Amino acid sequence: MLNNESLLEGFHSLHNSHDNPTYNRGCNDYSYNNTKETASLPTAIKQQEKSKSSNISNKSDITCTTTSTYPKNVEEAIKQRLAKSLSFDSDNSDDLDSAFYVGDLGELHCQHLKWKSLLPRIEPFYAVKCNPDPVAIKYLASLGVGFDCASKTELQQVINSGANANQIIYAQPTKQPSFLHYAAQNNISLMTFDSKEELYKINELYPKAKLVLRILVDDTHSAIPLGRKYGAPLKSIESLLQLAKELKLNVVGVSFHVGSGCTNAEAFYHAVVRARHVFDQAKALGYTFDLLDVGGGFNESTVVHGTTFEKVAAVLGPAVDEMFPSKNVRVIAEPGRYYVGGPAYTLCVGIVGRRTVEEDNDGGSHQIDQDNKNRKYMYYLNDGFYGSFLMPSLDKIKLSFKVLRKNGEYFYGRQLKEDEEKRYSCTIWGPTGCSLDCIISDALLPELNVGDWLYIENFGAYTATAATTFNGFEKAKIIHANTHQN
Numbered sequence: 001m002l003n004n005e006s007l008l009e010g011f012h013s014l015h016n017s018h019d020n021p022t023y024n025r026g027c028n029d030y031s032y033n034n035t036k037e038t039a040s041l042p043t044a045i046k047q048q049e050k051s052k053s054s055n056i057s058n059k060s061d062i063t064c065t066t067t068s069t070y071p072k073n074v075e076e077a078i079k080q081r082l083a084k085s086l087s088f089d090s091d092n093s094d095d096l097d098s099a100f101y102v103g104d105l106g107e108l109h110c111q112h113l114k115w116k117s118l119l120p121r122i123e124p125f126y127a128v129k130c131n132p133d134p135v136a137i138k139y140l141a142s143l144g145v146g147f148d149c150a151s152k153t154e155l156q157q158v159i160n161s162g163a164n165a166n167q168i169i170y171a172q173p174t175k176q177p178s179f180l181h182y183a184a185q186n187n188i189s190l191m192t193f194d195s196k197e198e199l200y201k202i203n204e205l206y207p208k209a210k211l212v213l214r215i216l217v218d219d220t221h222s223a224i225p226l227g228r229k230y231g232a233p234l235k236s237i238e239s240l241l242q243l244a245k246e247l248k249l250n251v252v253g254v255s256f257h258v259g260s261g262c263t264n265a266e267a268f269y270h271a272v273v274r275a276r277h278v279f280d281q282a283k284a285l286g287y288t289f290d291l292l293d294v295g296g297g298f299n300e301s302t303v304v305h306g307t308t309f310e311k312v313a314a315v316l317g318p319a320v321d322e323m324f325p326s327k328n329v330r331v332i333a334e335p336g337r338y339y340v341g342g343p344a345y346t347l348c349v350g351i352v353g354r355r356t357v358e359e360d361n362d363g364g365s366h367q368i369d370q371d372n373k374n375r376k377y378m379y380y381l382n383d384g385f386y387g388s389f390l391m392p393s394l395d396k397i398k399l400s401f402k403v404l405r406k407n408g409e410y411f412y413g414r415q416l417k418e419d420e421e422k423r424y425s426c427t428i429w430g431p432t433g434c435s436l437d438c439i440i441s442d443a444l445l446p447e448l449n450v451g452d453w454l455y456i457e458n459f460g461a462y463t464a465t466a467a468t469t470f471n472g473f474e475k476a477k478i479i480h481a482n483t484h485q486n
């Protein structure tokens with residue numbers, strides 16, 4: 001995404017700002033217990049489910065029966081998967097010793113319920129770029145969630161997952177002409193723009209499109225600001241709309257993005273004020289807008305201090321109602337990390353190689369101390385910088401590895417035993433031949449061996465999506481659990 005130093009700092013501080021992060025499964029607030037086989041929804045949400053007041057289309061009445069065959073919890077899914085890769089001599093032709101994710105559809109469901117409960121007027125269009133897991137996309141489509149796509153591949157994926165063209169916003173202000181042509185052929189008409197050049201392009205390739213003017217808003221309170229790349233400044237709005245008018249293009253509304261990982265709920269308020277202003281400007285030019293897109297920037301459920309989703313919703317919901325009282329204005333959003341950045345995704349990585357570090361000193365060989373005191377290790381994992389860790393590394397996200405399986409014993413969600421607590425200094429490498437492929441240069445981990453496994457929780461936002469296959473190493477596959485099974 002971005003590698004500008006100051007932006008990275010921002011992200012770093014965001015993720016370190018939770019002094020003592022308590023990982024909060026967002027559904028707790030909505031009292032359905034993920035650990036139970038049968039989830040019970042609180043009355044308020046049940047009523048909301050029934051309520052017709054929500055704008056979200058209840059395509060399949062929230063229950064996705066096709067997913068009921070998945071393991072009922074993440075641990076079970078992990079154990080099933082690892083049971084197949086236990087030993088060197090087992091038939092491992094499917095490379096079952098490769099890294100994998102567990103995606104929990106129950107968490108997606110839970111986040112969706114929370115969204116509907118706290119922002120009932122705003123329709124979520126999931127930002128596919130954040131994690132294009134095909135099963136998650138299908139699941140979200142079955143819940144009636146719409147999609148924000150940025151490329152032809154994303155558009156195709158979403159269409160093939162059962163979404164209707166009118167459930168998609170092509171939210172890329174600068175579109176590759178052939179992709180725009182694809183959108184036209186498939187009646188994917190809702191799309192953003194922020195420049196005159198794009199208007200001319202759209203006029204040529206898809207003059208019937210429904211255009212949404214992406215405006216620049218204050219994104220300085222975010223981990224990853226996007227305004228330096230996209231968003232029309234206020235002073236350009238009038239001439240853009242005038243040109244659209246001259247070209248007889250159908251501009252239907254306004255979108256904005258306060259930046260990913262927004263750290264100030266008020267930013268949404270000010271952005272809505274600005275959007276209102278643009279609606280009024282458009283009115284003066286003869287346009288009657290009926291769509292407001294409040295973008296992304298909503299935090300995942302693991303953000304429990306500061307700018308929580310709850311806080312943003314408490315500011316944004318009333319702001320939208322105050323400034324856009326007419327229900328003729330449809331309001332959508334493009335949440336990405338909100339859905340997939342929390343407990344929904346766990347990455348499991350295996351140790352495929354280990355080297356005990358023997359320092360080269362001035363000619364003499366360094367004896368490894370017998371009692372292990374200063375032993376250092378290099379661990380080589382089956383996923384690395386060129387895989388799942390590419391964007392997290394660029395964003396300088398603090399990584400927290402936990403021991404998943406050691407000597408055949410599972411520690412998922414548990415502490416290691418006392419006598420195994422000793423931590424050794426180590427470097428954690430990815431699998432490729434490149435020395436840039438370093439995940440952490442100075443970690444502390446218990447003594448681990450080839451065949452042991454680690455895991456990282458809350459690792460679904462902007463991780464798998466950017467993985468490469470450099471050096472022939474496959475991207476980590478995703479298996480699924482569903483903690484919400486009726």
Ligand SMILES: Cc1ncc(COP(=O)(O)O)c(C=O)c1O
Nearest residue numbers: 127260261296297334335336337
């Ligand atoms: C246009 C657009 N919409 C939505 C998103 C999703 O943002 P977030 O994951 O912060 O919700 C992004 C992220 O870059 C984006 O560029």
